[in-house]
Each structure stands twice: as C-alpha cells, then as structure tokens.
Amino acid sequence: MIIPLVDLKSQYLSIKNEVDAAIDQVIRQNAFIGGKFAERFEDKFAKFCKSQHCIGVGNGTDALSIAMKALGIGRGDEVITVANSFIATSEAITQTGAKVIFLDCHPDTYNINVDLIEEKITDKTKAIIPVHLYGQPADMGPIRKIAEKYHLKIIEDAAQAHGAEYHGEIVGSLGEVACFSFYPGKNLGAYGDAGAIVTKDPEIAAKCRIIANHGRLSKYDHELEGVNSRLDGIQAAILAVKLNYLKKWTKKRRQNAYLYNAYLEGSGVTIPAELDNISAVYHLYVIRVPSEMRQKLQNNLKEKGISSGIHYPIALPNLKAYRYLGYNSSDFPFASKYQNQILSLPMYPELNEEQIRYISETVREVIS
Secondary structure, X not given: OOEOOOOHHHHHHHOHHHHHHHHHHHHHHOOOEOHHHHHHHHHHHHHHOOOOEEEEEOOHHHHHHHHHHHOOOOOOOEEEEEOOOOHHHHHHHHHOOOEEEEXXXXXXXXXXXXXXXXXXXOOOEEEEEOEOHHHOOOOHHHHHHHHHXXXXXXXXXXXXXXXXXXXXXXXXXXXXXXXXXXXXXXXXXXXXXXXXXXXXXXXXXXXXXXXXXXXXXXXXXXXOOOOEOOOEHHHHHHHHHHHOOHHHHHHHHXXXXXXHHHHHOOOOOEOOOOOOOEEOOOOOEEEEOOHHHHHHHHHHHHHOOEOOEOOOOOOHHHOHHHHHHOOOHHHOHHXXXXXXXXXXXXXXXXXXXXXXXXXXXXXXXXXX
C-alpha cells in the first residue's frame, strides 16, 4: 500500500471539472492580476473568517510582513512569537526591521506558552504573533488579555489553521490582523504560492492593500515604497472553488485524526492534544516518539510505502540563521526536546480508515 504524506492529486480529481472551468474563465477574460476573480475570493474568504476585509497577496510570508508594516512595526521594535514554527513567521518580523523574541512552546499543544509572554515584554514590544500550529488554535484568551493590558497588537499566523475555531470564534477574527498561506499543501491550498491578510479594521486593510501594490494610490501615484505582492486571478479562482469544500474537508480531517487517536491509543506514542472548546483542523497529524526511535520508525514506514515528515526538525532559535540572537537550546527546553521527537503522519481528507489502520499498525510494530 502506497500512502503519500499529502495527496493533492486525489483532491484535484474530485473537483477537476470546477477547477478547470474556473481557470478557463480567468484565461478567457485575461484577468491575471487582481480583477474580479481576486475580488470575489477576497469577499468570500473575509466572510468565511467572520471578518470585513481580505487582501490577497503573493504568499503567507508577505502577508505577515505587510501586516506588520501596516501596523507601524519596524526598526527598534520587538515582536514576540513561538520558538517552533516555520521560519516564515520569524523572518517576516526581521524583514520589517524589528527584532524577533522567541518563547518556548506549551508542552502539550506545541503552541506558544502563554505563561511566558509577560516576562518578555519590554517598552520595545509592539506585537505578539501566536502561531496556530498544525491547525490547533493558540490559547487566545490569555493572549488577548495580555495584549490589552500592555497595548500590544495581535497578528494571527493562521497559515495552518483555515477554519479552526477557538471558543466558538473562528481563526482570522481573533486579533487585529490574521495572515494566511494558501501554499498548495495547506488545508485551503492554491496551485502555486498565494496568501491573504484578514482584518476587521478598514484603515489597516487599506494600508495593507497599498503596501502590497507598490505603495500606490493609482497607477503612477505612490504614497510610499511598498512591495509587489498580489494574488493572481488563476489562484483566486481556484481558491474560490476549493473554499466551497473546506468545511466538508475539515470535518473529514477531524474524523481521521480521531481514528488515528483510537488506533494509536496505548501504543507508546504521544498523540495530539486538543484543548476544550477548541476545534482544530489538523493541517498535520503530529505524534511524538522517543528520539532514539524516530529514524527507525520513519524507515519502517517508508518500507511499508508510507510517507512521513518532520515539522520542524530544528526549532527556530536553534537555527544558524538566529545565532546572532545569542540563544541556547536550553532556553527553549520543550521546543528543543520535541524537535527530535515529532513526526507527521499522512493527513488529508481523502485518507480512509483502512489506510489509517495500516499506518497505525506499522507505528505500533516499532514503538509498542
């Protein structure tokens, strides 16, 4: 049995006629940059996120850096985020000229440990970027209270959490700004790079749109130096089709996660923890295994035709790119420990119970 980590081909085949027709319309109307297809998706996704404004951009990293610039974050400022994420989160901070301040993750959820935030706040701190890692919302209640107390901005890194909910509120509506990636492998993925910024604030929205489009007010009237980061028509049309299926796909992801949980119970692996009153969307299904067993497990999975991944093998502060900050791995005990234990198993809506049982049995053979 061959089981990929992500199966984008199966997803495409299930909606092929709609996607092909959408692409054809964009080509026939020459609506390649901006235009009505981008506008339609922006309106549709803003409503999905229970928000008022959506600005389509080139990718999720641009979404973060543009949002921060729109909030006035720049040189001399500090932004707090979690130690275990993809580098896009932290490099977007430094792209604005601000300094990234890393915090360790929560030992159970892998999201930012809210108990550590206040001790890192200084008079230079301007924002907190909680990452909704693997599709599990960060603990936004305490984060919002801290942000209000210290007058900080909240920028949600929602790149892995399209449609996730926290205490009945949808991700994308929990801070001043939320930033999404539509990289092909995401729960809502384009067929190339794409991203979006979502906000309820019209002034922030207008500023983001200007920055993303060369800082211009009209074709040759530039208010400031911006960047070139726009959602193209083809990707927007594809995303609009896929958005119709996102709730259905999310339900299936959650069902698959619970099947994994049942089949892996008592196996010796640590399965994902889902907090009360939270609806995770399982962009990834990540287990923890003893570090000395991980490579053996990956090898056995591969021999059985099962793909796996590690998200992420090096915690951000431990990367060479951040040596200049002077951190030690001991400063982030959980993120540093877990980088050697985490393993992502196949997860997508098209995965069936027979495949999940086969994967789980292979895991148990090695770990139990």
